[in-house]
Amino acid sequence: MNPLLDRLQSYPFEKLRKLFSGIHPDPESGHINLGIGEPRHPAPNFIREALTDHLDGLSRYPQTLGSAALRETIASWLARRYAIPAPDPATQILPTLGSREALFALAQTVLDPAGHGIVVCPNPFYQIYEGAALLGGAEPYFVNADPALNFACDYNRVPETVWAKTKLLYTCSPANPTGAVMTLQQWKKLFELSDRYGFIIASDECYSEIYFDEPPLGGLEAARKLGRDGYPRLIMFSSLSKRSNVPGLRSGFVAGDAGIIRKFLLYRTYHGTAMSETVQAASVAAWNDEEHVRENRAKYAAKFREALPILQQAVNVTMPDASFYLWAEVHEKTGLSDTEFARLLYERENVTVLPGSYLAREAHGENPGRNRIRIALVAEPAECLEGILRIAGFVRQTRHP
Template sequence: MNPLLDRLQSYPFEKLRKLFSGVRPNPAFTPINFGIGEPRHPAPDFIRQALADNPAGLSRYPATLGTIALREAIANWLARRYGIPAPDPAKQILPTLGSREALFALAQTVLDPAGHGIVVCPNPFYQIYEGAALLGGAEPYFINASPEMNFACDYDSVPQEIWAKTKLLYTCSPANPTGAVMTLPQWKKLFELSDRYGFVIASDECYSEIHFGTPPLGGLEAAHQLGREGYPRLIMLSSLSKRSNVPGMRSGFVAGDETLIGKFLLYRTYHGTAMSETVQAASVAAWNDERHVEENRAKYIGKFREALPVLRQVLNVAMPDAGFYLWAEVHEKTGLSDTEFARGLYESHHVTVLPGSYLAREAQGENPGKNRVRIALVAEPEECREGMARIAEFARQHS
């Protein structure tokens, strides 16, 4: 067996199952799950119809490169969304099976398994970053997201000897779980570090379309504004899962540096990760339509407007820059740790939230997720309303 597998930690939801082991939730309540970031708004009818209208794709092996129609639809969406010249569909865009598998596979393309390099990650973080680093033969280095800096990563705190060994850096904007959005000066700093030390930047932007008025700045957009033609050493990743409420389609893309895209295409040709042409046809329809995205966004805005006044009475919680998570500090007002809060809430009110410490690692002497919980506002508004009331009632019992 690959010995690197032994270095992988349990996934957060496996830890959650263990935390809840032996607990019998209060039968007076129906279950409400805010623990997993899975969009639960209905998939748009026109996307369902596009899948039904293109059955022929099920009878053919799809090409790894994808159809030109899909790559052009993605290029045109990028141009509209970010105000950049449309990337070259032939060289700068590659369809992927969502963003998760691409985040993992990109590391296997970029990292030299014999090089013992470093992969820099935000902390807290999406655990795929860590697993991709470890299975690529590299060491993860975590930079704590500081609430004093609006949960930004302090890249100036990283020692030069770490940067000298860095081969890949993951960034997530809007961030999971904090919702923080990177600014242009922060991007400029990252690009300068990438130029100096030669590492690749993987920009995870899967939450970019869940915002509250100001569209988050993207990596390609920042590079364009700073005059970085060709997006050197930059790959952005996105998907339809959150934007269009179709996580089961597994439809996403990578875009950016054409040299990296070319190497990634070679890797994926062997990896066998080609998207069904039926799904590609539905994806074209999704990327070409913004009305359903605006309706989806309005739904999230409404849920945040209702949730925050309720939770602010009992927890330390703030409106995120973007995304669909609340990153709530629970200890100060309830005296409970994040795990105690999650277990107690599940037992007494049958509501699931995710302990923040499960989404982070101890780095520089602290776990930045400690005493926080992640609340995913993914359910329909009525269920979210009921869940917020239950969380508030539980918190009051421990205030």
């Protein structure tokens, strides 16, 4: 067996199952799951109809490159969304089966397993980044999110000896779990580092369409603003899962540096990750429609307006820049660690939240997720409100003296 598999940690939700082992909440209260970031608004009917109208695609093997129609649709969407020239559909865009598998596969494409390189990751982070680094034969290096910097990563603290060995850097904006959005100056810093040391930037932007004010700045958009035509060493990842409430569709794309896309296509041809023509047709319909996305955003915004004032009376939490998460500090008000809080909340209130320490690693003397919880406001409004009210009531009962 591949010995690198032994280096992988359990996924956060496996840790959560172990944390909850032996607990049996009162079933009459009804379980409310605010722990998993799975969109639970209904999938739009027109996407369902597009699937059923193109079932003949199931009788053919799809091409890894995807259809010209899908790539052209994605290019047009990128141009509209980020006010940039449309990327070349033939060389700068590649459909993927959502963003998760692509984030993993890119590392296997660009890392030299004999090179003993470094993959720089934000901390807290999406665990796929770590697994991709380890199984690609590299070492992850974690840069802690700083609450004093709106949870930005301070890359000035990374030693030159680390940058010299870095082959790939993952960034997530809007971030999971903090919701922080990178600024143009932060992008400029990353691009300067990439130019100096030659590493590739993987920009995870799967939460880009869940925002409350101005649309978040994207990696390609930042590159164009800074005169980086051709997007050197930059690949962005996007998905319909959050934008269109279709996580089961497994539809996304990568876009950016044509040279990297060319090698990524070669890898994926062997990897067997071609998107069904049926899903491609539904994806074209989804990327071409913005009305359902605006309605989706409005629904999230209403939930935040209702939930945040209640939660702020109980724990330390602020409005995120974007995404559908609340990143709350719970120890100061309750005296409980994040794992203790999650376990007792489940036992007493039948509400699931995710301990922040499960989303981070001990790095530079701290785990930046410790004593925080991630709350995903993904359920329907009434269920989210009930969950928040139960959390607030739980805190009142356990408030630290």
